[in-house]
Amino acid sequence: MKRFIIRLLYVVLGQMLFGLGVSMTIMANVGYAPWEVFHAGLGNVMGLTIGVVSIIAGAVILIIVTALGEKIGLGTILGMTLTGVFIDLTLYIGFIPLAEEFYIGVIMLIGGLFVISLGTYFYIKSAFGAGPRDNLMVVMTRKTKLPVGLCRGAVEALATLIGWLLGGMVGYGTIISAVAVGFCIQITFRILRFDPTAIKHENLAETFKLLVRNDKRS
Numbered sequence: 001m002k003r004f005i006i007r008l009l010y011v012v013l014g015q016m017l018f019g020l021g022v023s024m025t026i027m028a029n030v031g032y033a034p035w036e037v038f039h040a041g042l043g044n045v046m047g048l049t050i051g052v053v054s055i056i057a058g059a060v061i062l063i064i065v066t067a068l069g070e071k072i073g074l075g076t077i078l079g080m081t082l083t084g085v086f087i088d089l090t091l092y093i094g095f096i097p098l099a100e101e102f103y104i105g106v107i108m109l110i111g112g113l114f115v116i117s118l119g120t121y122f123y124i125k126s127a128f129g130a131g132p133r134d135n136l137m138v139v140m141t142r143k144t145k146l147p148v149g150l151c152r153g154a155v156e157a158l159a160t161l162i163g164w165l166l167g168g169m170v171g172y173g174t175i176i177s178a179v180a181v182g183f184c185i186q187i188t189f190r191i192l193r194f195d196p197t198a199i200k201h202e203n204l205a206e207t208f209k210l211l212v213r214n215d216k217r218s
Helices: 002-027 034-046 050-067 074-093 102-125 132-144 148-165 173-191 205-215
Strands: none
Touching: 002 034, 002 102, 002 173, 034 050, 034 148, 034 173, 050 074, 050 132, 074 102, 074 205, 132 148, 148 173, 148 205
């Protein structure tokens, strides 16, 4: 049970960092990251915050991937909800200033991507399952037999296009985010000596069985 609580804290900390990093990329004011373009555009139409739209979009994606046979974990559900909550909370508190100079914005954007990478480290380390959007890329890869990188690029390009048509902010930062986020994650994982492929994620059924077994022992 102690190990379970530690893993749960990893999820919360990871999502807190993820929300902070996303907020930094938004306040960088040089163009939102692909998914944030979509969330912001949809938020403009629906009159909702980016965080709330992020939760709604995550829930829809979760339904789709589950219907297509993808197993989900506790981390999938927590990631879907907590990220949006922490994004809105960080933006509401307002302690991250809006960048007024382009180069300052780029520095803030890169910093945000590294914070997101650190959040990803804790999130994956919890081994509670991937997020809804990651699951979507896995499903697409399995169904189309195309490379995962191509599937990820296609999903993010579509999200960006739809978000831009709905009024989401597209700029140099959008391109930088799409290209640099992978490198930032790779650098972060290398510094922390973390191998994500060594993690075996639990689905909801496995987590439930583990809790029941621990409860019987106690």
